[in-house]
Amino acid sequence: IIKDNKDFEVAFTKGVFDTDGCVLTRDNKFTVNYPNIVLGSRSRKLILEINKTLGALGLNVRLTQHLDRGKLHYTVRLYGFKQLSLFNSRVGFLNPYKAQKAMKIQRDGPIRAGS
Numbered sequence: 001i002i003k004d005n006k007d008f009e010v011a012f013t014k015g016v017f018d019t020d021g022c023v024l025t026r027d028n029k030f031t032v033n034y035p036n037i038v039l040g041s042r043s044r045k046l047i048l049e050i051n052k053t054l055g056a057l058g059l060n061v062r063l064t065q066h067l068d069r070g071k072l073h074y075t076v077r078l079y080g081f082k083q084l085s086l087f088n089s090r091v092g093f094l095n096p097y098k099a100q101k102a103m104k105i106q107r108d109g110p111i112r113a114g115s
Helices: 006-020 044-056 080-090 096-108
Strands: 021-026 034-041 062-068 071-079
Touching (some): 006 021, 006 034, 021 096, 034 044, 034 080, 034 096, 044 062, 044 071, 071 080, 080 096
Antiparallel strands (some): 021 034
8 A cells, every 4th residue: 555655654654543543541550541543444454553653653552353243454553652752753643622622631641540
């Protein structure tokens, strides 16, 4: 899909996350607002390209796959405040809602569970 043009790779990745990605928080046993950036697709090739681009930018990506209505679904996931910060600075969102949400989560920082 993408061939040897870093600026295009980043712009393409940003556009895919703007339309199909999400940023959210989940609670775990240590942190109340642990950040997650998630992108899912039925296209294995797309997810592998996004994984390659994010990895080249120094992000630690986790790939998963599962069955969804009998078809394989592939997911790219970034976890934690360090990955959120790297994503915001190296890729980011153009979608205003997602950009504001990602920056707010980063700015608020971790909240210790039980605090």
